[in-house]
Amino acid sequence: MNTKQTDDTTQASADFAGVPKLDDQICFALYSASGLMTRLYRPLLEPLGLTYPQYLAMMALWERAPRTVGGLGEVLGLDSATLTPLLKRLEAGGFITRRRDAADERRVLLELTAKGQSLRGPAKDVAVQILCQFPRLSAVELDGLHRILAKLIAGLRETDAKAPAAD
Amino acid sequence: MNTKQTDDTTQASADFAGVPKLDDQICFALYSASGLMTRLYRPLLEPLGLTYPQYLAMMALWERAPRTVGGLGEVLGLDSATLTPLLKRLEAGGFITRRRDAADERRVLLELTAKGQSLRGPAKDVAVQILCQFPRLSAVELDGLHRILAKLIAGLRETDAKAPAAD
DNA sequence: TCCATTTAAATCGTGCACGATTGTTTAGTA
DNA sequence: TACTAAACAATCGTGCACGATTTAAATGGA
Numbered sequence: 001m002n003t004k005q006t007d008d009t010t011q012a013s014a015d016f017a018g019v020p021k022l023d024d025q026i027c028f029a030l031y032s033a034s035g036l037m038t039r040l041y042r043p044l045l046e047p048l049g050l051t052y053p054q055y056l057a058m059m060a061l062w063e064r065a066p067r068t069v070g071g072l073g074e075v076l077g078l079d080s081a082t083l084t085p086l087l088k089r090l091e092a093g094g095f096i097t098r099r100r101d102a103a104d105e106r107r108v109l110l111e112l113t114a115k116g117q118s119l120r121g122p123a124k125d126v127a128v129q130i131l132c133q134f135p136r137l138s139a140v141e142l143d144g145l146h147r148i149l150a151k152l153i154a155g156l157r158e159t160d161a162k163a164p165a166a167d
Numbered sequence: 168m169n170t171k172q173t174d175d176t177t178q179a180s181a182d183f184a185g186v187p188k189l190d191d192q193i194c195f196a197l198y199s200a201s202g203l204m205t206r207l208y209r210p211l212l213e214p215l216g217l218t219y220p221q222y223l224a225m226m227a228l229w230e231r232a233p234r235t236v237g238g239l240g241e242v243l244g245l246d247s248a249t250l251t252p253l254l255k256r257l258e259a260g261g262f263i264t265r266r267r268d269a270a271d272e273r274r275v276l277l278e279l280t281a282k283g284q285s286l287r288g289p290a291k292d293v294a295v296q297i298l299c300q301f302p303r304l305s306a307v308e309l310d311g312l313h314r315i316l317a318k319l320i321a322g323l324r325e326t327d328a329k330a331p332a333a334d
Numbered sequence: 335t336c337c338a339t340t341t342a343a344a345t346c347g348t349g350c351a352c353g354a355t356t357g358t359t360t361a362g363t364a
Numbered sequence: 365t366a367c368t369a370a371a372c373a374a375t376c377g378t379g380c381a382c383g384a385t386t387t388a389a390a391t392g393g394a
Contacts, residue, residue, distance in 0.1 A: 020227050025313060026312060027208070027297070029313060029317065029320060030200050031201050031205070031219075032198050032244050032320050033201070033320050034198050034201035035201075035244060035322065036244070036320060038198070038351090039196045039327055040326065041194070043350090051379065053381090054200070054379095056195060068342080069342075069343060069344095070342060070343080070359090077199050078381075078382090079383095080342075080343050080382065081343095081346090081380085081381075082344065084344055085345095093209070103391085104341095105342095105388045106340080106342040106390065107341095107343080108344095131211065133326055135319055137315065137318060137322070140316050142193065144311055146193050146196060146317060148311060149196040149312070150196065151304060151308070152200055152302055153200050153203060153313070155301075155302020155304070156203035156204065156207060157202065159300055160203055160206055160207070198348075206382090218350080219350095220350060220351090236372075236373060236374095237373080237374090245351075245373065246351085246352070246353095248352060248373095248375080248376090249351050249352070249382095250372080251375080252350085253349080253350075257347080266347090267373095269373095270373085272360085273359045273360065273371060273372040274359095274371095274373080275372085275374095308348090
């Protein structure tokens with residue numbers, strides 16, 4: 001309760017009052033960067049008929065198929081409540097098929113259609129376009145960013161896995 | 168069509184075929200990290216009656232008020248279509264007030280209520296809690312992450328500003 | 335064999351995000 | 365002054381995200 005003994009006398013930086021804002025900045029930076037990235041992809045993915053999350057799902061399937069809804073969710077960090085409607089839209093768009101696994105009727109198997117397969121090429125071009133439009137960060141910076149993000153995500157996943165299943 | 172002259176000889180890593188996936192990984196990493204951060208905040212913000220985007224809006228108002236909807240949107244990188252309903256919820260929750268600017272009836276001024284002000288303390292504790300649960304990244308890594316993200320965001324904002332207003 | 339438990343996906347309700355449009359108000363200009 | 369253009373917020377429709385719940389199938393004992 002007495003965590004705020006930095007009673008407003010912290011006028012050192014003039015615009016934040018004793019609050020450890022640095023971490024918030026990082027969280028907000030992640031939030032902002034994520035949103036801006038999605039915005040960067042939007043116009044490139046629109047001609048393909050995909051949103052960014054749909055593009056992620058397709059990438060996962062291009063890497064490996066068939067997959068179950070749960071398996072895909074684990075890779076993307078999303079649950080069935082998010083994925084089921086998204087996958088139905090991909091199915092409606094003719095990119096994938098969804099069918100119950102005969103061996104285990106609880107599972108739903110996701111498969112690429114020919115149309116879904118054919119999007120691999122254009123998707124490569126999208127990646128190239130993104131690279132072109134990418135802000136001028138050096139290879140070292142990009143690498144460092146990627147490395148630290150991986151570490152951060154690993155840590156966050158760990159924390160996340162502990163919280164829900166308290167018991 | 169012939170943009171893929173990296174003709175599949177990239178079997179170095181065995182599981183990606185000529186696609187420049189590195190950048191995608193970074194985009195996906197940003198997407199994942201952002202989502203995981205939000206999840207980390209959720210249980211801490213819930214007792215306060217705030218979501219993470221609402222918390223961001225409140226932070227902006229704690230730093231400076233009154234603000235217009237547009238002004239807040241510029242800071243957060245969101246438009247009125249997102250903010251208006253969010254702000255109405257904050258108003259319904261008794262955290263802020265919204266009123267037309269008498270000097271310019273187009274603007275809507277956002278002000279903190281006493282209740283909104285009183286949340287500053289608990290919000291500090293949230294920031295502390297986040298820091299505690301934060302994955303074990305060294306201060307150097309956190310700093311590097313923050314610095315590169317800032318650079319990335321600046322670049323993305325620049326690109327973003329150019330795209331919509333073509334012509 | 336039967337039944338409780340677990341697992342998998344779907345569903346529901348709420349909230350965020352954004353492109354496009356609409357309705358006002360203000361500013362600019364002939 | 366009148367009339368167009370710009371600025372600002374709100375609204376609408378679509379899609380993502382998630383907690384909580386529901387339904388159905390598989391599993392593991394007693």
